[in-house]
Amino acid sequence: MATLTLVQAINLALRLEMKRDKKVIVLGEDVGVDGGVFRVTEGLLKLYGPERVIDTPLAETGIIGSAIGMAVGGIKPVAEAQFDGFSIPMIDQLYSHAARIRNRSRGRFTCPLVLRIPCGGGIRALEHHSESPETFFCHIPGLKVVVPSTPYDAKGLLSAAIRDSDPVIYLEPKKLYRAIKEEVPENDFTVPIGKAIVRREGTDVTLIAWGAMVQECLKAAEGAKASCEVIDLRSLKPLDIETITASVQKTGRVIVVHEAPKTCGFGAELSALIQEKSFLSLKAPVTRVTGLDIIIPLPKLEHYYFPSADKIAKAIENTINY
Amino acid sequence: MPLKTLAKFEVPYLQILNEHGKVDGRLMPKLSDKDVLYLYETMVYGRLLDKTCLSLQREGRMYTYPSSEGQEAAQAGSAFALKPEDWMFPYFREICSHIVRGLPPEKYLLYWMGDERGQQIPENINNFMICVPVATQLPHAVGMAYALKYQKKKSAVLVYLGDGATSKGDFHEAMNLAGVWNLPVVFLCNNNQYAISTTLDKQTASKTLAQKAIAYGLSGIQVDGNDAFAVYKATLDAVNSARSGGGPTFIEAFTYRLGDHTTADDASKYRSAKEVEEWRKKDPITRLQKYLEEKKLWTQAYQKKLEEGIQKKINDIVKAAEGIEPQPVESIFNFTYSEMDWNLKEQLNSIK
Numbered sequence: 001m002a003t004l005t006l007v008q009a010i011n012l013a014l015r016l017e018m019k020r021d022k023k024v025i026v027l028g029e030d031v032g033v034d035g036g037v038f039r040v041t042e043g044l045l046k047l048y049g050p051e052r053v054i055d056t057p058l059a060e061t062g063i064i065g066s067a068i069g070m071a072v073g074g075i076k077p078v079a080e081a082q083f084d085g086f087s088i089p090m091i092d093q094l095y096s097h098a099a100r101i102r103n104r105s106r107g108r109f110t111c112p113l114v115l116r117i118p119c120g121g122g123i124r125a126l127e128h129h130s131e132s133p134e135t136f137f138c139h140i141p142g143l144k145v146v147v148p149s150t151p152y153d154a155k156g157l158l159s160a161a162i163r164d165s166d167p168v169i170y171l172e173p174k175k176l177y178r179a180i181k182e183e184v185p186e187n188d189f190t191v192p193i194g195k196a197i198v199r200r201e202g203t204d205v206t207l208i209a210w211g212a213m214v215q216e217c218l219k220a221a222e223g224a225k226a227s228c229e230v231i232d233l234r235s236l237k238p239l240d241i242e243t244i245t246a247s248v249q250k251t252g253r254v255i256v257v258h259e260a261p262k263t264c265g266f267g268a269e270l271s272a273l274i275q276e277k278s279f280l281s282l283k284a285p286v287t288r289v290t291g292l293d294i295i296i297p298l299p300k301l302e303h304y305y306f307p308s309a310d311k312i313a314k315a316i317e318n319t320i321n322y
Numbered sequence: 323m324p325l326k327t328l329a330k331f332e333v334p335y336l337q338i339l340n341e342h343g344k345v346d347g348r349l350m351p352k353l354s355d356k357d358v359l360y361l362y363e364t365m366v367y368g369r370l371l372d373k374t375c376l377s378l379q380r381e382g383r384m385y386t387y388p389s390s391e392g393q394e395a396a397q398a399g400s401a402f403a404l405k406p407e408d409w410m411f412p413y414f415r416e417i418c419s420h421i422v423r424g425l426p427p428e429k430y431l432l433y434w435m436g437d438e439r440g441q442q443i444p445e446n447i448n449n450f451m452i453c454v455p456v457a458t459q460l461p462h463a464v465g466m467a468y469a470l471k472y473q474k475k476k477s478a479v480l481v482y483l484g485d486g487a488t489s490k491g492d493f494h495e496a497m498n499l500a501g502v503w504n505l506p507v508v509f510l511c512n513n514n515q516y517a518i519s520t521t522l523d524k525q526t527a528s529k530t531l532a533q534k535a536i537a538y539g540l541s542g543i544q545v546d547g548n549d550a551f552a553v554y555k556a557t558l559d560a561v562n563s564a565r566s567g568g569g570p571t572f573i574e575a576f577t578y579r580l581g582d583h584t585t586a587d588d589a590s591k592y593r594s595a596k597e598v599e600e601w602r603k604k605d606p607i608t609r610l611q612k613y614l615e616e617k618k619l620w621t622q623a624y625q626k627k628l629e630e631g632i633q634k635k636i637n638d639i640v641k642a643a644e645g646i647e648p649q650p651v652e653s654i655f656n657f658t659y660s661e662m663d664w665n666l667k668e669q670l671n672s673i674k
């Protein structure tokens with residue numbers, strides 16, 4: 001077994017899926033010769049050639065729109081948006097088409113594509129390079145949305161996404177790209193879409209997160225006096241409501257953590273669902289620790305914006321003492 | 323019936339100052355010695371300031387930075403054709419244009435140092451902000467041109483873009499709008515032949531970018547982008563025409579990005595050192611220097627004094643940028659809306 005970073009694990013998944021199925025192709029800006037600006041697609045061009053590893057023109061609508069046509073046409077595009085901020089124009093094609101092709105054609109056509117998007121901030125990046133757009137995608141019926149937070153899951157979830165029969169948005173937390181290494185089997189395995197995982201068991205408070213915020217939750221849980229359970233959702237849509245409900249009914253206290261702005265963030269959805277499903281188990285209001293409802297500041301002040309282990313620790317205390 | 327030709331088009335190319343520093347006198351625009359020296363000194367200044375940014379970035383005193391090295395003529399030559407009342411819409415690789423337009427240089431540094439005040443353009447300067455999402459600035463420039471025309475202002479808009487930007491829908495929509503509305507806007511495309519690693523032949527099947535203008539009913543021209551005189555002349559003609567109701571123009575400045583795409587990039591992954599060396603011979607600053615030397619306007623002593631003066635100025639600029647008092651935490655909230663609602667006030671209090 002190799003010890004891999006998130007970047008290497010995604011790369012391995014792409015290599016294997018392309019080897020396994022000739023229909024899988026990769027397209028995006030700088031994904032070929034350059035190997036991707038984060039080196040995620042490094043080496044693929046050499047292995048599979050320019051017909052399967054396409055350096056596209058700078059055209060986000062064109063990339064996702066043509067991926068839709070490819071998917072309908074019987075091949076399996078894994079498209080890349082170079083950064084979160086530039087995936088926004090892709091929403092037009094996803095919302096108006098990818099998500100509803102199965103429904104509009106009453107099942108005659110399907111759109112099994114994968115869109116990979118490096119996401120999130122706290123890495124002192126340029127403007128438009130630190131966004132967390134997951135809610136935009138979750139709000140669109142017909143799309144699946146997954147976010148790995150470990151190299152193992154990154155590989156397994158990408159394989160699952162590529163083999164899925166519906167469009168899947170695969171969000172890659174940039175902050176974790178090289179931050180953690182773990183052993184990842186080089187053989188064929190998938191991590192099922194729609195299954196959360198309990199990263200740490202606890203009895204007093206449930207912390208729910210995905211992507212880079214899982215690490216912050218684990219840090220906060222480590223330092224907390226209370227016994228914290230940490231759930232890594234991995235899939236936002238479909239959502240593993242069973243794992244959430246089981247945990248909430250055990251702890252009675254919930255904190256949801258995400259980088260995206262608070263208002264209408266995915267935390268709002270979780271909070272609503274939890275009170276619908278587990279109202280009588282709750283001992284305190286569901287709390288959100290999120291990004292602020294402001295434009296993400298440039299690097300000098302960006303630390304104010306992001307949730308951190310400290311902010312989570314404070315929320316744990318408040319929830320326990322409610 | 324035999325096929326008829328409905329229309330024929332040409333794509334003009336303009337070079338005035340060649341790489342050996344020789345000018346074609348018939349094409350030379352009216353520029354005083356003082357003007358030429360200004361252009362030269364701005365380009366040298368831009369290059370040295372750019373170098374400073376690169377070393378600040380290496381030392382961790384600046385974040386990701388896109389170098390302008392090699393593109394100084396396209397930047398300075400075009401911005402110099404504007405009047406203060408004209409508008410300039412940058413993308414993100416225009417150090418000399420910002421200098422010509424009078425943006426306080428410490429602002430330019432501040433932006434790349436991750437400080438919002440770098441984008442706070444002084445009231446008397448008609449520049450819009452740096453634009454990172456490629457090509458999205460183009461329709462804004464078109465709208466500004468509409469606003470100027472509507473308000474009967476006799477000024478024009480100059481908007482910059484890269485070659486990669488010509489592949490985006492925003493570009494085509496903006497060009498079309500400019501044509502249909504016959505607006506006083508000039509598109510200046512810095513064709514440095516790369517969009518990160520993507521070469522021109524992967525970007526477009528067109529032989530030139532200039533010809534893209536034709537389909538939208540715009541005037542299109544390709545100029546030697548390393549020739550400050552050609553860029554200046556083409557831009558001057560275009561803004562003059564725009565101001566007098568002649569409509570929009572698209573200028574392709576054919577140039578080369580000598581450095582990496584940004585400090586986060588390693589261009590050796592996708593192009594050869596030999597190719598870069600070939601383009602160094604066409605350096606926009608060297609050829610202008612040769613021209614000035616021939617005219618007895620340039621000596622080594624002059625260059626030494628010039629660079630010393632610039633270096634001193636740059637030291638002050640870095641000091642000003644790094645010495646600025648930190649922004650208070652309120653500043654990340656204050657400009658979200660004209661007024662804060664209860665929610666923002668609550669969030670501000672929670673982190674103070």
Ligand SMILES: Cc1ncc(C[n+]2csc(CCOP(=O)(O)OP(=O)(O)O)c2C)c(N)n1
Nearest residue numbers: 086415454455456484485486487516517518
């Ligand atoms: C819409 C969008 N997609 C992707 C990017 C990432 N990116 C930044 S610069 C760049 C290439 C731009 O090339 P070009 O327009 O030729 O300008 P140059 O950088 O060469 O000056 C890319 C792909 C971006 N900023 N915006």
